[in-house]
Amino acid sequence: QSALTQPPSASGSPGQSVTISCTGTSTDIGRYNYVSWYQQLPGKAPKLMIYAVNKRPSGVPDRFSGSKSGNTASLTVSGLQAEDEADYYCSSYAGSVNILLFGGGTKVTVL
């Protein structure tokens, strides 16, 4: 069981939006604005898509956006494209003892 909870799957048609949730606790997501999101294509290393809750590294399309409310963070992919089909993982800083927690991952399917 992962420390952060994500739905195992999500899907949408091309052009639609899909939102993935990531639920933690008051000691991780609820306490720190250090939530990141990663995209992982099959057989590849993860790619940083969002950091610090809602910031995008250069080169990441603005179709990807992040947010947080209480103990839950979310990643929204707008204008879905076939190339967005991948596994997505959230992570959150959790303090000096646990350091970093990951979610179990969500497989996004473009219908």
Add this chain to the structure above:
Amino acid sequence: EVQLVESGGGLAKPGGSLRLSCVASGSGFSFRKDWMTWVRQGPGRGLEWVGRLKSSGSTDYAAPVKGRFTISRDESKNTVYLQMNSLRTEDTAVYYCTMGYFDSAGSYHGDEAFDIWGRGTKVFVSS
């Protein structure tokens, strides 16, 4: 651009040891500023933070590996190591080496955002 290449994975028996290496190359890399983190991914499973080496040389580890795994570095070789002892079957995973992210404002996210990853090295623990 910095590149990371892991090696050293393979088959080990329960109770055995392996040492993974991660070589950093490219301009802009320096152990004096870059924190190195190991993340693993078990077969069909999600990502798991393993441990981290700060630029100061201090280390932290996840509870499942604390006391068994050790992260170290050789600055002359631009290499960070993950020494894994007392291996268990549940340590079977792809092990990734990764680095913290410097954003465009100059802020460093060494603990919680990783923008450069190696391709990973596979570790299989079985009798």
